[in-house]
Amino acid sequence: MKRETNAVLLCSFLALVGCSSLSPDSLKFYHDITSGKGLYTNFNKIISLNQSSFKNQVFDNTSCWLVEFYNSWCGHCHRFAPVWKRLALDVYNWRSVIKIGAVDCSNQANIQLCRQYEVMYYPTVKYFPKLSPDKFLGSLVDERTINGLRHFIVSRLQERSDLPQLSHYKGTSEDIWSGIGENFIIAVIDNNSSFIGQELALDLVETKEVKVVVVEPSNADVVENLVVTSTPAIYLLEKHGNTQHVPIEQFTREDILSALDKLLKPKGLKMPKPIDYADIDDSVIDITQAISLLQIEDQVKKKLHSNQLSDTVFQVDIEGALLQSLYTEIPSKKHIEGEMFNALFNYIEIIHKFFPIGKNGIEFLSCIKQSLINKKNIDGADFYNLTDECQKMQKQVFLQSKERWLGCKGSKVTLRGYPCSLWTMFHTLTVQADLKNADDPKQVLSGMTGYIKYFFGCTECSKHFQEMATTMAGNVTSTESSILWLWKAHNSVNKRLSGDETEDPTHPKVQFPPQSICKNCTNEGIWNDTAVLEFLRKMYSKISFIVIEDILPKTSSSSTSVPFSKSLKHEVLVDEKDVSFKSLEKAGHNSLWDFNFFDISLCILLYFVSMAIILLVCFKFYKKTYRKKANYFDVFQKV
Structure with missing residues (x-):
């Protein structure tokens, strides 16, 4: 039990230190790996195949296929992934005759598929010609460079009579x-x-x-x-x-x-657009960070099942708040002008500057902001269309989930949800502004006040918040005090609404954070602002990308994963000319060792026992081969 507790503490520490410094896109990518979604989930130029889809797609007799069988935990697969992505981009205009696919063999649902196609090492690349019989296991491809793979494809396609x-x-x-x-x-x-x-x-x-x-x-x-x-x-x-x-x-x-x-x-003829490799990340995946994230997400999932959620911020919640504001609350206004328009622009500006989201999300928010810069007014319906057009210009902006709320999900549809997530989002923005050393310490709170005054649907709530906002002037002088002011304001609201009919009985409104999650935050009922500030900084910068599908019982064959320790298999180490290896020893070798104190002690013991056995064998062998020096009297058997 003690050993498990230490392991949990260690993993939590690693996750806090290592994973909190990752960008939103990197966190999403690592989450996809740890949740069994594979290395290419958000890269639409590569077709992700699984046990149920493989035969229907690869043997559909309309095109050839080049398929990579990989393991999400395999270091060589991580280093090969940029090559595979570049190849998929490189030949994307050829997709009517050749398709690029990938199978994640670390996904438990695909184990039988990888065994059936005799995948003996990772990554394995196989070629499937057009009109291949469904029992064909594919031709092994040894090429590992973009040029080599592209030339291989051309050579194979030259064999087709229809080209x-x-x-x-x-x-x-x-x-x-x-x-x-x-x-x-x-x-x-x-x-x-x-x-x-x-x-x-x-x-x-x-x-x-x-x-x-x-x-x-x-x-x-x-x-x-x-x-x-x-x-x-x-x-x-x-x-x-x-x-x-x-x-x-x-x-x-x-x-x-x-x-x-x-x-x-x-x-009047158009040529294909130039290939843009900008979206391909060449950085090597750090297995240590992936394992750390896996461990911390396991702990978060346990808290989800036990209803202990108060110290975890979920990306899906704050994105839900943003979506609700952009697509529902703001467009509900018939016409936006004057102070209301200024409040809208200020809100979009703080969202653009401080909302933790990936590259596509930043481009999406920038598009909205740029569309408003030269305007003085806008209709709600036009704002909706503008927002929708900006989102369509990006590949994927928000997390894909059937549930908009996770940490803010209420026991009923009418409880918690949007108000909870809006508080969470603004707390996150104050912390992000602090981390980014914002010039104006009041910018987030001012933007929040304007939004709540003109767009928040609860009139009474808006009125109470505006009354509290009058105390902001003398109390907010830095980004740190901005974090604390909003925390105190939120606790004030919780105190006022505690026991109210709008309170969710399964999530009672308490003074936050309770001692159960922050022992140093209070001393005999008195708040320790320094400890609270440290707690809030950690909480709202350590955002989880877990969605509801990650904690529900697995029903889809494409979303089941196996533990890292059971996912390792033979890897092929190749010297790629078209991929940059960044610190192979550091990122690949060291990160695969996951020994604890007991494991190291056992290794040392086995080492010394092995050495002792070897010395004993050598000594016995030496004695048997030793010959006494010959003397003349030995000839006469003299004693």
Whole structure:
């Protein structure tokens, strides 16, 4: 029991120190790993496959597949993940003929699938051609670089009879338009060992009106007709029109597409957009932080089941408050102008500056703010549409969950919920402003006051808060005092509403924090502001990304995970040229050792016992092989 308690304390300490410093995007990513969602959950260019979806998708006979079988806890898989993401982006325009998938073998629901496809090490990459029988186990792929994998794909696709544009044209210049219905031909003259032409053909496989023809320099008729002076070279041919050389300095895919875009855009044709790798994170996952987060989330889940939630802040709650304000409360106003509009802008500004959210969320809030900067008024309906458009511009802004509240979930639908989450959100904003050394210590509280005055749906609550806000002037002089002022105001409200008919009987309103979660915060009934400030800073900066689906009984085969200690398997260590290894020893090796004092003591004991056994064996062997020095009297057996 003592050993388990120490382990919990250690894990809690690691989680507080290590995980609280992570960005919201990193916390979300680590949470996805620890909750069994895998390494590619939020990366839509890679199709996540599982036991139930694998055969239906991979053997649907419409395209080829390149699938990575990986383990979420495997260090080499972490280092390979940026390569796999880059590859998926690299060949995304080829998705009608090749799809990039991934299977998380650390998910318990996928263990049988990984066993069936004979996955012996991580990461394992397998190729599944089009029209493969459903019993085919896939061809092993040893390539581990982006260029190597892309060239492998091209080589395999060249074997398909339905993609003739990937083969070299053997005919004459006179017959080059034979059987081609498109109005433009892009002729690529290059040697047989190059992939420039084939990759361009795949980049433009979905571009109508354009056909790519790959020609070897040995095809004298075509080369002479186009007046090719050097290779590689690219020419644009128009049906019943001109033929022109496409000037390109560097024959990279980006430069080729850019040059073609300049020529074809005036003709009404669009080239694929340049590949943007900005969203791919090359940083190596720290297993220690992932394990720490796993342990602390286990403790949080236990508290959830026992109803002990008062010291945990959930991202889903504060996002729920933000969504309710942006999509319900603010749009409910018919027309917003004057002081009300100023209050709206100030609210959006503090949300944009201090709300803890990932990159997509920051872009979303920035979009709303920029849309309001040059306005003096706005209708509620227009604000709703503006907000909706800004959110649609981003991939995923908020956590995906069927429940908007978790820590603020009431025993009834009408209890807690939004008011609870709004308090939580504003407490979080005061702490975030303190952590970011905000210039104006009153900015968050002023923005909060304006929002509650003009937009909060409870009129009586709004009136009481505005009365309390009059004490702000002489009491808030720093970001620390801002945190404490809001804490005292919240306790004042709790005291006033304690026993009220609006109180949730399962969550009585008490003076916070109680001694059960902060022993040093009170001394004989008197608050210790210094201890309270430290507690609030920790509480509102240590945000959990757990959602209701993480604590419900698992019913979906795609959301079950196994413990880290049971997830390890053989790993392949490869030297990637296209991926940066950041401190392999520190991030990979050291973080995998999870020994406690007992384990280390046992190792030391076994070490000394083993050494003693080895010495005894050597001594016995030495005695048996020892020969006494020969003397002349030994010949006569003299005693």
